[in-house]
Each structure stands twice: as C-alpha cells, then as structure tokens.
Amino acid sequence: MPTNLASGAEYATVGQRRWVWPGFALPGVLWLILLFLVPFYAVFAIAMGQLDPILQRATPEWNPFYWDLTVIGEAFAELFGGQLGVIALRTLAYVFIASLFCVLVGYPVAYFVSRKAGRWRWLWLLLILAPFWINYLMRMMSWVNLLSPDGQVNRWLTTIAGWFSVAFTPPDWLAGNHVVVILGLVYGYIPFFILPLFAALDRIDEATLEASRDLGASNAQTFWRVTWPLSRNGVLGGLVIIMLPMFGDYYTPNLLSGSPRTRMYGNTIDQYINQTTSGGAVGAALTIILMIFIAGLMVYYLRSINRASQEARE
Amino acid sequence: MTSTSPSRVRSAISNPWGKSRMLPLVTLLYVLWSIIPVGIAVLFSFNSGRSRSTWQGFSTRWYVGDPAAAESVLYDPSLRFALNQSLKLAILTMLVATPIGVALALGLARWRGRGVKASNLLMLIPLVTPEIVMGVALFLVFAEVYDFVPFGTWTQFLGHVTFSISFVVIIVRGRLFAIGRDYEEAAMDLGASQFEAMRRVLLPLLAPALLASLAIVFAISIDDFVISQFLIGGAESVTIPVQLYSGARLAPPPSLNALATILMVVTIGAIVVAGLLFRALNKRSGGEGSAIESVAGLEM
Numbered sequence: 001m002p003t004n005l006a007s008g009a010e011y012a013t014v015g016q017r018r019w020v021w022p023g024f025a026l027p028g029v030l031w032l033i034l035l036f037l038v039p040f041y042a043v044f045a046i047a048m049g050q051l052d053p054i055l056q057r058a059t060p061e062w063n064p065f066y067w068d069l070t071v072i073g074e075a076f077a078e079l080f081g082g083q084l085g086v087i088a089l090r091t092l093a094y095v096f097i098a099s100l101f102c103v104l105v106g107y108p109v110a111y112f113v114s115r116k117a118g119r120w121r122w123l124w125l126l127l128i129l130a131p132f133w134i135n136y137l138m139r140m141m142s143w144v145n146l147l148s149p150d151g152q153v154n155r156w157l158t159t160i161a162g163w164f165s166v167a168f169t170p171p172d173w174l175a176g177n178h179v180v181v182i183l184g185l186v187y188g189y190i191p192f193f194i195l196p197l198f199a200a201l202d203r204i205d206e207a208t209l210e211a212s213r214d215l216g217a218s219n220a221q222t223f224w225r226v227t228w229p230l231s232r233n234g235v236l237g238g239l240v241i242i243m244l245p246m247f248g249d250y251y252t253p254n255l256l257s258g259s260p261r262t263r264m265y266g267n268t269i270d271q272y273i274n275q276t277t278s279g280g281a282v283g284a285a286l287t288i289i290l291m292i293f294i295a296g297l298m299v300y301y302l303r304s305i306n307r308a309s310q311e312a313r314e
Numbered sequence: 315m316t317s318t319s320p321s322r323v324r325s326a327i328s329n330p331w332g333k334s335r336m337l338p339l340v341t342l343l344y345v346l347w348s349i350i351p352v353g354i355a356v357l358f359s360f361n362s363g364r365s366r367s368t369w370q371g372f373s374t375r376w377y378v379g380d381p382a383a384a385e386s387v388l389y390d391p392s393l394r395f396a397l398n399q400s401l402k403l404a405i406l407t408m409l410v411a412t413p414i415g416v417a418l419a420l421g422l423a424r425w426r427g428r429g430v431k432a433s434n435l436l437m438l439i440p441l442v443t444p445e446i447v448m449g450v451a452l453f454l455v456f457a458e459v460y461d462f463v464p465f466g467t468w469t470q471f472l473g474h475v476t477f478s479i480s481f482v483v484i485i486v487r488g489r490l491f492a493i494g495r496d497y498e499e500a501a502m503d504l505g506a507s508q509f510e511a512m513r514r515v516l517l518p519l520l521a522p523a524l525l526a527s528l529a530i531v532f533a534i535s536i537d538d539f540v541i542s543q544f545l546i547g548g549a550e551s552v553t554i555p556v557q558l559y560s561g562a563r564l565a566p567p568p569s570l571n572a573l574a575t576i577l578m579v580v581t582i583g584a585i586v587v588a589g590l591l592f593r594a595l596n597k598r599s600g601g602e603g604s605a606i607e608s609v610a611g612l613e614m
Contacts, residue, residue: 018427020508021420021421021424021425021426022421022425022427022429023421024417024418024420024421024424024425025417025418025420025421025422025425025430025433026421027414027417027418028414028415028417028418028421028437028479028483029418029421029433029436029437031414031475031476031479032436032437032440032476032479033436035452035455035472035473035475035476036436036439036440036448036451036476037436038455038459039448039451039452039454039455040451042451042454042455042458042459043447043450043451043454046454046458058458059458060458060459105340105344108336108337108340108341109340109341109344109345111337112337112338112340112341113341116337116338117341124341124345127345127348127349128344128345128348130348130349131348131352133533133578133581133582133585134352134578134581135537135539135554135555135558135574135577135578135581136537136539136555137539137555137558137559137562137574138352138355138555138558138574138577138578139351139352140562141355141558141562141570141571141574142351142352142354142355143351144562144563145351145354145355145358145366145367145571146351146354148366148367148565150365150367151366151367152354152367155367174563187347187348187351190344190348191348244442244444245444245445245446247444248444248445248446248447249446250446251539251540251559254559255559255562255563258563266446269446269450270446273449273450273453273454273544274543274544280454280457280458283450283454284450284454287446287447287450287451290444290446290447291447294444298442298443301441301442302438302439302441302442305438305441305442305484306438309484309487309488
C-alpha cells in the first residue's frame with residue numbers, strides 16, 4: 001500500500017476494497033489474454049502442431065512436449081540455402097538502405113524544425129505531422145498514380161526528353177524496380193522516424209549548446225560533441241519504430257511492383273496466410289522466424305517505452 | 315538564433331551552401347516531396363474525366379455523381395460499403411476500446427500487488443508487436459481456436475480493439491500521473507466515498523485524456539490496413555484501406571481517389587475536433603501543454 005496516506009479513514013476504505021483496482025484492470029487484462037496472449041501462443045501451437053491427415057490443415061498442439069518441428073525445420077532449411085534465404089537477404093538490404101535514407105533525410109529535417117525553424121515552427125511542425133493523418137495506402141496509391149505507364153512522371157520525362165529531342169521510351173516503373181520499392185519504403189516510413197527524433201532534439205536544452213559555444217567549440221564541434229550524442233537515442237528509437245513494420249511489410253512491394261523480383265519476407269507470410277487455405281502452419285512458422293529475428297528490436301523498443309512511462313510517473 | 319549579425323550575413327554570402335541555407339532547403343524539399351504526390355491524388359479525385367493523369371476540368375462526379383452510372387463513391391456499392399465498414403468499425407472500436415483502456419490504466423496505476431508487473435508487460439507488448447505478427451496470430455486463432463466467431467466485421471472489431479487498448483492506457487496513464495491523487499484524497503477527506511471522488515473529481519480531470527483517446531482510437535482504427543485485411547470475411551467487410559490496396563493497381567477511375575480523399579478528410583476532421591475540444595477542456599481543468607504536442611506525443 002502507498003505510504004503517504006492522508007488519513008486513517010482512507011486507509012480503512014482502501015483496506016476494505018483491495019479488489020477495486022485489480023477489478024478495474026480485469027476486463028482489459030482478460031481481453032489481452034484472450035485476444036493477444038492466446039493468439040500469440042497459438043502461432044507456436046499451430047506451427048509445431050500436427051497436420052490433419054485427411055483435411056491437410058493444421059491442428060494446434062497446445063502441449064509443448066508434443067511439438068513437431070518438421071514444418072519449422074523445413075522453413076529454416078529454406079532460409080539457409082533456399083529461395084526464402086534470397087528473399088530474407090533482399091528484405092534486409094531493402095530495410096537497411098531505406099533506413100539509411102530515412103536518417104540522411106530525416107535528421108536534417110527534424111533538426112531544422114526543432115531548433116532552427118523560428119517563427120514558423122508551428123507550420124513546419126504541422127507539415128511534418130501531416131503524413132500521419134493521411135492513410136499509408138493512400139500515400140502509396142498516390143505514387144502508383146504518378147508512376148503508372150501513362151502517369152505524370154512519364155509525361156514529364158517525355159516532355160523534358162522532347163525539349164532536348166532525345167528519343168525516350170517511357171519505362172514501366174511499377175514492374176519490379178528495386179529503386180522504386182526502396183523509395184516507396186522511405187516515403188512511407190520516414191515520418192515515423194522524424195517525429196521521435198524531433199522530440200529528442202526538442203528536449204535538448206538550448207543552454208547546453210550555448211555552454212558548448214561559450215567554451216570555445218565551433219558550430220561543427222558543438223554539433224558532433226553535444227547535439228549528436230544527445231540525440232542518438234532519438235535516432236535509435238526512430239530506427240526501431242520504422243524497422244519493425246518494414247521487416248513485415250508486404251503491401252509496399254505489392255503495390256509498387258508486384259513482381260517476384262522485389263518480393264519481401266512479409267509477402268511470403270501474406271501469401272501463405274491470405275492467399276492459400278492450407279498454409280496456416282507454414283505461415284505460422286515463417287512468423288516465428290520473423291519474430292526471432294526482430295526480437296532484439298522489440299525488446300529495445302519495449303524498454304524505451306517502459307522507461308518513458310516510468311519517467312512520466314516521477 | 316534568428317539574429318542577423320554582420321558576420322553571420324557575411325558568412326552566409328561567402329558560403330551560400332552553409333548549414334543555415336541547407337537545412338531549410340532540405341526541409342522544404344522534404345515537405346514538398348511528402349505532400350505533392352498526395353495533393354495530386356486529391357486533385358484528380360475532382361477530375362471531370364476518367365483519367366487519373368490528364369486533367370479534364372473540375373467536377374464532383376466521382377463523389378456524388380449520377381446514380382444510374384453507379385461510379386461515384388455515393389452510388390458505387392463497393393465504394394460506399396467500404397466507407398460504411400470503415401466508419402462502423404472505427405466507431406465501434408472507439409466506444410469499446412476507450413472504456414476498457416481507461417479502466418485498465420486506472421487499475422495498473424493504482425493496483426499494488428502481485429500480477430501488476432505481468433499485466434503491465436502484457437499491455438505494453440502489443441505496442442511493439444509488428445502488425446503482421448498480430449495479424450497472423452489473430453487470423454490463426456479465429457481460424458483454428460475461436461472458430462465460433464465468423465470472419466468479417468466481428469473478427470475485425472475484436473482485432474481493432476485489441477491493438478487499440480494499449481494506446482488508450484498510455485494516453486490516460488500520462489494524464490493520471492500528472493493529476494496525482496491529491497484532489498481525490500481531498501474529496502474523500504471532505505466525505506466523498508471512493509466512487510464519488512472518482513466520478514465527481516477524477517473523471518472530469520481525465521476528460522481531456524478521454525477525448526484524446528476517443529480521437530486516437532478512431533484514427534488508428536479507420537487507418538488500419540493489416541489487421542483489417544488478415545481478418546476480412548468477404549466482400550462486405552472490405553474497409554477503405556483494403557479497397558485502396560486491392561484497387562490501386564487495376565487502373566481504377568478517380569472514384570478511388572475520391573474514397574481516399576474522404577478517408578483523409580474524416581481522419582483530419584476527427585483529430586481537429588478532438589484537438590479543439592481538448593484545448594477547451596484542458597484550459598478548464600487547468601492542464602498544460604498544447605494540443606498539437608499532445609497529439610504528436612501520442613503517435614509514439
């Protein structure tokens with residue numbers, strides 16, 4: 001019980017009603033057990049369950065002692081030496097390149113809006129927040145419009161080629177172009193990188209930077225030795241926030257390419273779960289592999305959220 | 315920082331690509347790059363022709379035009395159903411997830427005993443779980459375990475509430491810590507019971523957070539794609555984002571852009587209304603912090 005009780009009367013009330021606060025938490029906790037914890041465990045139970053010999057569909061095996069590792073073993077074999085390995089490497093490459101671009105573009109933007117935007121700061125802030133209220137699929141659809149064979153991009157390129165009388169065949173941007181998919185990922189996720197970084201940069205006390213300059217540091221020195229170290233957690237936080245969904249993304253490559261050349265790991269999961277009726281066990285095994293891979297990122301993110309809410313408490 | 319001392323001007327002239335010029339330029343280009351494609355998509359929802367790349371004049375035909383042709387959002391059944399489904403899910407989710415989340419936040423903040431740590435962890439994990447993982451897990455559990463729940467609106471609703479609860483807890487908990495227990499204790503010293511103190515003191519103080527939760531849950535539910543798609547039942551449970559996903563590559567008419575634009579306006583509308591009410595309530599109950607910063611913080 002809290003020690004800073006105001007009066008004995010309250011102590012008695014609270015003492016009698018010990019069940020009150022757990023009672024408040026109960027519906028939410030039950031909901032999350034039934035619709036988060038059980039489903040989470042069901043992924044394991046189904047990936048390592050038995051295959052129904054007649055219906056050829058997965059039956060969950062809830063007891064870990066009877067787990068059958070055949071399906072997940074095959075998935076691992078595919079990962080190390082099969083087609084799935086190629087897809088996983090491609091996903092890694094896409095995510096790393098896209099994240100790098102997010103840092104290179106996002107850092108200057110967040111830095112400018114948080115520290116140098118001056119009088120129009122609110123407007124800049126509104127503009128970098130705008131993508132949050134526009135649906136991701138709408139933002140991707142806008143690029144599908146622009147990049148379609150008869151879209152604006154090809155029109156402009158044809159016009160420009162016309163000025164210089166260069167022969168120009170409009171390419172089909174949406175048929176398996178790596179650059180288009182990576183740029184789509186950057187376009188889709190960069191706002192989610194900028195915002196936490198903005199918050200981290202915004203928290204840096206101006207006095208700290210002035211102190212650095214007063215002590216004789218140049219602007220560049222101040223940036224590299226004060227601002228950058230103080231914003232490093234914001235960069236890491238932003239990276240985790242964008243990398244987690246990017247590793248499981250399937251809609252961006254599907255919309256902007258749809259070709260097997262640009263298939264990502266999430267596309268394989270989507271294929272087994274949403275496009276076949278008997279792929280449940282394989283889909284579950286692929287999801288477990290994905291979770292093993294991103295567990296580190298999830299734990300990092302979990303700890304930073306937990307730390308933030310502990311700080312809010314104090 | 316914005317003062318223009320002579321040396322600063324001189325350095326800006328001698329080095330126009332110095333940091334002071336590059337930063338606003340990069341930011342401006344970024345903002346243009348992020349807004350213009352969407353702006354063009356919105357523009358072409360008002361095209362009078364069928365093309366999504368050649369401008370043929372202004373018209374609202376893709377929004378409300380011609381019942382007989384059935385090609386506007388209002389009269390094309392598939393587009394109208396998607397709009398209905400998205401709104402229905404968002405409103406249901408908002409009304410169910412908010413009270414559950416508020417109660418959970420109160421419980422977790424004040425319950426001192428065994429189980430609180432585990433419950434807290436259980437509440438936080440959905441926030442860091444990628445949507446595809448949650449989508450697969452919910453799909454499999456409804457397919458193989460809770461198979462009495464039919465795929466469609468029901469599964470989508472249950473899924474949306476599941477990922478929304480934690481957001482409500484985080485929003486409300488921040489406010490709860492800021493309020494502290496002093497006001498309630500004062501009310502109880504003055505003779506109020508615990509429930510009276512809660513109803514007449516704590517709830518009014520929590521009103522801004524409640525409102526913010528309603529708005530955020532509405533926005534994340536109407537915005538959701540992955541969970542809605544994994545838990546879809548059939549044509550009748552297609553939501554707007556699912557419709558955008560399945561229609562975008564099929565050379566659709568500008569009515570798809572119109573549907574997307576409506577979704578954008580509804581989302582922004584919900585946030586703006588909530589922001590204004592939030593400010594009014596916050597002023598009344600003496601809170602601090604601007605609405606825009608709160609909303610920005612919430613996305614985290």
